[in-house]
Amino acid sequence: MNNTISLKSNSWIPQKVNKIHSKNNRKKSRIKLLLTCVFKPYGVTDEYGDALCSMELLNNQITREQGIHSPRSNNLSFGLYLLAENIGVPVTVLDFPSWKNFTHEVDSGNYTHIGITFIASNVTKTQRMANYIRRNTPETTIILGGHGTAIPDLEKIVDCDEICHGEGVTWLRNYFKENINRPIIHPVVGAAIKASIYGVPLMNKDGVIIPGVGCQNGCRFCSTSHKFNKKYTAFLSTGSDIYKACNKSEKKAGYTHFGLMDENFCKNEIQARQLLVEMEKEQKAYTFNTFSSAEAVTQMGVDFLVRVGVNLIWIGAESKTNIFEKTKGIDLHSLIADLQKHGISVLTSTILFLEHHNKKTIEDDINWAISLESDLHQFMQFGPVPGTPLFTDYFAKGKLINDFPWQHRHGQGTIWFKHPSFTLPETSVYLKNAFIKKYHAHGPGVLNMAHTAIRGYLTVKKEMEDRKTLGLTWDPKTLRYTRQTGYQSDHFMKLRLESIRKNALKFRPLLHTILKYAPNKQSALKSRTIIELFNKTFGPASIKDRIMDIMVKIISFWENRRFQKNGVIMRQPSLIREMYRCHQNK
Numbered sequence: 001m002n003n004t005i006s007l008k009s010n011s012w013i014p015q016k017v018n019k020i021h022s023k024n025n026r027k028k029s030r031i032k033l034l035l036t037c038v039f040k041p042y043g044v045t046d047e048y049g050d051a052l053c054s055m056e057l058l059n060n061q062i063t064r065e066q067g068i069h070s071p072r073s074n075n076l077s078f079g080l081y082l083l084a085e086n087i088g089v090p091v092t093v094l095d096f097p098s099w100k101n102f103t104h105e106v107d108s109g110n111y112t113h114i115g116i117t118f119i120a121s122n123v124t125k126t127q128r129m130a131n132y133i134r135r136n137t138p139e140t141t142i143i144l145g146g147h148g149t150a151i152p153d154l155e156k157i158v159d160c161d162e163i164c165h166g167e168g169v170t171w172l173r174n175y176f177k178e179n180i181n182r183p184i185i186h187p188v189v190g191a192a193i194k195a196s197i198y199g200v201p202l203m204n205k206d207g208v209i210i211p212g213v214g215c216q217n218g219c220r221f222c223s224t225s226h227k228f229n230k231k232y233t234a235f236l237s238t239g240s241d242i243y244k245a246c247n248k249s250e251k252k253a254g255y256t257h258f259g260l261m262d263e264n265f266c267k268n269e270i271q272a273r274q275l276l277v278e279m280e281k282e283q284k285a286y287t288f289n290t291f292s293s294a295e296a297v298t299q300m301g302v303d304f305l306v307r308v309g310v311n312l313i314w315i316g317a318e319s320k321t322n323i324f325e326k327t328k329g330i331d332l333h334s335l336i337a338d339l340q341k342h343g344i345s346v347l348t349s350t351i352l353f354l355e356h357h358n359k360k361t362i363e364d365d366i367n368w369a370i371s372l373e374s375d376l377h378q379f380m381q382f383g384p385v386p387g388t389p390l391f392t393d394y395f396a397k398g399k400l401i402n403d404f405p406w407q408h409r410h411g412q413g414t415i416w417f418k419h420p421s422f423t424l425p426e427t428s429v430y431l432k433n434a435f436i437k438k439y440h441a442h443g444p445g446v447l448n449m450a451h452t453a454i455r456g457y458l459t460v461k462k463e464m465e466d467r468k469t470l471g472l473t474w475d476p477k478t479l480r481y482t483r484q485t486g487y488q489s490d491h492f493m494k495l496r497l498e499s500i501r502k503n504a505l506k507f508r509p510l511l512h513t514i515l516k517y518a519p520n521k522q523s524a525l526k527s528r529t530i531i532e533l534f535n536k537t538f539g540p541a542s543i544k545d546r547i548m549d550i551m552v553k554i555i556s557f558w559e560n561r562r563f564q565k566n567g568v569i570m571r572q573p574s575l576i577r578e579m580y581r582c583h584q585n586k
């Protein structure tokens, strides 16, 4: 790592790095852009990567150490599709390329510009890609984007012409001299590929919606907040826009469940309220997985989240000591329990090796995290990531470990700064043991989600019946059910209840397999209780469910044998190659 630091401010103005290579004066008609992520294999330890940094969010850091109970999937590079859809030049998107795929594309000589998106831990892959471009098509302009661009003096590591800081659509429009105020067109994008559980491929039709980027909370360690200057930049500025993007995705690809990729969905209250109003108006009960901070979730209330269709919410709990504004004064235990009771699975996250952690307080925090009893939990190491105040602070104080390889700075291996209470090797052991402890305390995450889903169905059904008896109606102003003159049947909640029922039934064919591979007696008992609850609620399993149950058992048997023999199997996602507006070049 370089000793001088020059953290560049996030700017929408293109920054010239190397005037010799800049080809910005090309005739626009000749421009052809390739947008790519870094090359595979992912999650493999080699000179460019690390086994603990894969393209699988769930397996890598949420259901880690859960063996075959860990759902598998590869999330797409959503930003690339959004960029491609919203600039006027012909674009090819390359997602999950192998080295051969990438070099083949470069060797075609088709591209005047190549943009590579990457996170800091993938900078050595980016360096190799840039070197290849420079060697083989020296006329091509190299643009770097993504969170990795916050690495100080990046241009000394990666040979490039331009660095896109901040929000990319505006940056690229500006760069190509396009109208930056043109409305954003939301792409139709799937959430993941190669999704499977117990080795069984999942046919889920899940889409992704990106309402905006950034978060105003500005937590000291948070790269997503600081990349966008602690500001929220909306791509879809109203709830109506979000609804239209969902509806377009449903019409084009059949998606009805979405990952709502907003750092803090409930923080933008007006937008969230509008989304519900639109769905009610159109009688469309879409469902969502999303992120929100505890204080914003409390503000909007659980009734609202159920009604708007949140199936899973990620809440940053961070630490028992409540050192972050977003959790101050919030009873996280009761908030999480209330969400789960209403069918909303909760994914919490905490940070290990914070400044106040020593060998006792870290155990306190791990135990506290487990006591939250969330469905899923991410333990992540405190990480001074470039672009954050934490990085600047630690750099200035000389706390960062010089020459710590970038590919290992991902928060799931060892820390890369000097901690007064822990050696580096200890940090990886503490982290791994924390995941194992959570797993043994509460069982597989998929079992917890099944439990939440069936409990939610029962709670919401009962509450609807109670409201009918009491004459309570939804009040969109207060976001509560209140007694109003003239009770009206709540048709939208009937649709919502049906979506909750369908969500619960998705888990049914998995339950006997979860039981079979239960990690301990406690989990086996929990599995049996949940199976009984499903039977009591929905009656005996249908023939279709029984056939699926048998199929899952057979496939999981082989998956388990592979797992026992080889450990976690890192299956690589297939290449996605999409072209946009390329007809203009014909």
Ligand code: SF4
Pocket: 215, 216, 217, 218, 219, 222, 223, 224, 225, 263, 264, 293, 316, 326
């Ligand atoms: S609330 Fe979450 S997204 Fe927002 S700054 Fe804090 S960690 Fe980042």
